[in-house]
Amino acid sequence: MDHDGDSPIVSRGKDVTPLPRTRSRRGRVIDFAAILAEAPSFLQTALGGEPPEVTSLHSGVSSANFLVSHSTGLYVLRLEAFREMADIELDIAVIEACRQAGVSVIPSPIMLEEWNGFPTLLRPYVEGMTLKEARALDAASVRAAGRELGRIHATPQHPNREWFYERAVTEPGGIRSSGLDAAPAARHAIMRLQPKMQELFDAGRGLVHSDFKADNLVLSQDRIVVLDWEKATAGPQLFDLALAVFHLLAVEDRKIASIGARAFVAGYLGENPPGGEFLADLPSAVLYSASIFYLIDLEIASRTVRARDPSTIDLRHLLYYRSYCLPAYSRLIERSSWVARALNIGSAP
Known part of the structure; x- marks a missing residue:
């Protein structure tokens, strides 16, 4: 089936009847x-x-x-x-x-x-089907997805629009989320990692996709087709890679999460060899990028809960937060000491 749109919560089949x-x-x-x-x-x-x-x-x-x-x-x-x-x-x-x-x-x-x-x-x-739908996902497909992100990062194209996460990374205190759920853990992680991450992000900017996750990747005729380009622009590529790895590490089964994340990073590195302390910093970047991602979605969910007459779109965001963002980020926090081992890297975030 063809896949357009950016919510991984609602079914994506041809026979879906949308809201009126x-x-x-x-x-x-x-x-x-x-x-x-x-x-x-x-x-x-x-x-x-x-x-x-x-x-x-x-x-x-x-x-x-x-x-x-x-x-x-x-x-x-x-x-x-x-x-x-x-x-x-x-x-x-x-x-x-x-x-x-x-x-x-x-x-x-x-x-x-x-x-x-x-x-x-x-x-x-x-x-085709998205990698999210391919429940018996093999490491080769995930490695191929990593290669696609590596090729994106190697593309000499810098669109003139603001990176989606720019303000949140520059001024994380400005994210107006509530103190509910995992917000305290996310804010603590961001404050602890902010100086180092800002330095790394400033040093490694280029083309980023900004929403590179399983439901935006279609397995079609033995190749991975990349969807949803509306956030593609110039930004920190380590953040972009780390956020993609977060989505892989957040699956429920730890073994599948580890195999998938390692295969993805291996595919990425085959297209875009890193320099310096890139790999050593990746676990910290995963925790940081996931925390930013989580707080932004919590902000939207909190606004929806407070609204007297929330829009259909805001209600979809709320569903996305409750069904995916909160459980995925909570799993990452519970596994924080395990992330470096899952990526086969010696230092934990």
Whole structure:
């Protein structure tokens, strides 16, 4: 199945029926019933021939996605709820630069235009399953994923937009999360590691993906296809690698977590050999990046709990926090002394 969107909590199958509407920050809504009714005639102009059949795909927190079945093939129609056309064009430029660098990326769009007030693109559908769905995941696939991140980091492309985690890393005290759940542990880890991490991050900036995790990686025809490029920009590559490793180490089974993380790092290093104390600092970077990631999602969840009338998108974030962020980060904290051994590195964070 094809995969678009960034929530790993909701099922991603073709037959998923989304909520009736997805609220937008710009005061408009994506009306799924209207889109399904209007899309066939809209797309007939781009595809030619008979009007296509359009059905719902999983929609992430920032987009609405539809499967388009046409005589010429299968496609994904994506409407961006939050972002402007310039953002989408920048995504495409980064993806094309990475394609030239050998990264296995999603197909180029065959249509990009404003429709019903939303930036809308149409691209070929990618068959396969995400690494999250591949429950019997083998080390070779994870190693291949690590190679893809290494190739991204080796791509000489620096988009002109702010790194998603920039403010949180520069001023972690400004993250307005509550003191609930694992927040005290996260804040303690950040304060302890901040000086060293800031030094390392300043010294190693380049292209980063910023959301490199299993549900954004599709195993398709024996290759890993990288999805979800909206946060790709210039940033600290050690943070980017460490956050990807965190998602691997946070799985419930420790043995699977360790094998997967080692294979991923091995694949990454094969494409992007490190310098200096890179490997020795990786366990600390994993704990630091995971703590930043966790506090940001706790901030969103806390705001949603306090809201009188939370949006559909905020409720999805809350589900994501409760179902994934909190248990994943809690497991990492419980295993903090084990992380270095899991990565086969001598020093613990």
